[in-house]
Amino acid sequence: MSLLPLLGVLVVVLGFAARLNPLLLVMAGAIVSGLASGLDFAGVISAFGKAFNDNRYVSVTWLVLPVIGALERAGLQERARDMIARIRGASVFSILCLYLLMRQSAAAIGLNSLGGQATMMRPLIAPMAEAAGEARLGALPEKLREDIRAQAAAAENVGWFFGEDVFVAIGSILLIKGFLEQNGISVEPLQLAVWSIPTAVLAFVIHATRLYVFDRRLVRASRTAPEGNRA
Amino acid sequence: MIGIGAVYVFAGLVFAVIALLSAGDSGNPKRWANTAFWGLFALSFLAGDYLGDFGNGLLVLAMVLIAGTVGLGIGKNQTTTVQQRGTSARLYRNKLFIPALTIPVVTLIGSFTFKHIALFNPAQITLVSLSIGVIVALLLARVLLKQPIPAAFQEGRKLLDLLGWASLLPQMLAALGAVFALAGVGQAIGGLAAQAIPGGSRFAAVAAYTIGMAAFTAIMGNAFAAFPVMTAGIGLPLIIAKFGGDAAVMTAIGMLSGFCGTLMTPMAANFNIVPAALLGLHDRYAVIKAQLPTAFLLLAANTVLMYALVFR
Structure with a gap:
């Protein structure tokens, strides 16, 4: 077994750390690993081209952007903000914790498409979380508003990742079952789903606690923010 | 059709x-x-x-x-x-x-x-x-x-x-994963991981598997790519064959340990890098930074959970 192909991994890891353009370093990583494994340059380009073509479905998700853009043009973000600003007692914590719970529960019963960074987070949930913060704490500086949006995106990911495996028919459960069968071990998808529950519960508890801590920090930071930074 | x-x-x-x-x-x-x-x-x-x-x-x-x-x-x-x-x-x-x-x-x-x-x-x-x-x-x-x-x-x-x-990054990374697989990156990492584990302790085997899943997922950007390699390299020979662990518990929690790695890495661009751009964040790693503490705490929790449940 040769360790030379790992050079491509090294290129990618160092490149990300140095914040180089990710497209260039992914291409470079593929070329280095491919050459190290004995392919010639044309062979690497062909292998990458084939894989790129086979994975076009990954980019199909961008088709939602014209719709999201049209709705934002019509005031979708503003409507999401208005709704939340009218709810007394809404906070960044309550909005994002509720979203985390809903996202995780929906994923756990197989409703995976009810969410998404482009379809839910950008036009709806992130503006709602920001509005909740500003309704309670007054206008916030841009840095804190960015922090809120980053936390919103994180809640989407955590909710989805640690909800979906509780559902029996999801890809990762089927992958596990198939892999174990190849190795002569038979498990039922339901067993795998059940053993995913403890982690799902812990994920919710840990992340909800972190959202609470973030909210407290936000309250403190908004008090100490210099007036000049306020919009 | x-x-x-x-x-x-x-x-x-x-x-x-x-x-x-x-x-x-x-x-x-x-x-x-x-x-x-x-x-x-x-x-x-x-x-x-x-x-x-x-x-x-x-x-x-x-x-x-x-x-x-x-x-x-x-x-x-x-x-x-x-x-x-x-x-x-x-x-x-x-x-x-x-x-x-x-x-x-x-x-x-x-x-x-x-x-x-x-x-x-x-x-x-x-x-x-x-x-x-x-x-x-x-x-x-x-x-x-x-x-x-x-x-x-x-x-x-x-x-x-x-x-x-x-x-373009998510599709590029999917293609990179395929080229890495072709070049034998998975076997190289699986081989290294298997060599690095001392055979003795049950806890060491469990920790090597969960942390290995997270680390390899972070490198590949995808738990599905890491799962077969780490499970064949560490999970099956050590936790199941040597120590008699339960396959369903091990693989379920192992996959979720991989997901902790997904939260940590720019290689999972559609989850971590694209949202930062979509939400207009100046730091392209802001979403990852927001996720890191959850990812590490949950990885530790998964390791303890697996150790407590897999050898029942």
């Missing part, structure tokens, strides 16, 4: 429109770079199956060089002002949510029902459903909210310009 081929044609046409709109945007200093980039994206969707492997390789190389050296610009398109959006929001109120929720709802219903209809190819039915949801939502936005279809494409271009290079 309507299948993924029709979806690719639809996507190709949308990207072609984006390229044309970019070409007509004299307010973008890099408009020709944008035109070429989105034009090549359109070509890939429309003609990728006819270009051959080397042709597709040259196509993606050209896209990478355009976005990585010349760089993509941000277009200037006419859009509504903040005041107009506020007025429109008060006019349409909750009607605004109907087209927004149409996409997930149609995708959901389509995923469950379209496979029973002979017109549709059951493979990749989710993407077919998503595309239909997009078309229905566009029409609803036209009818309910009076949003012209051309304006939708201008707004779509604005969001794609905001993404810039990040729009």
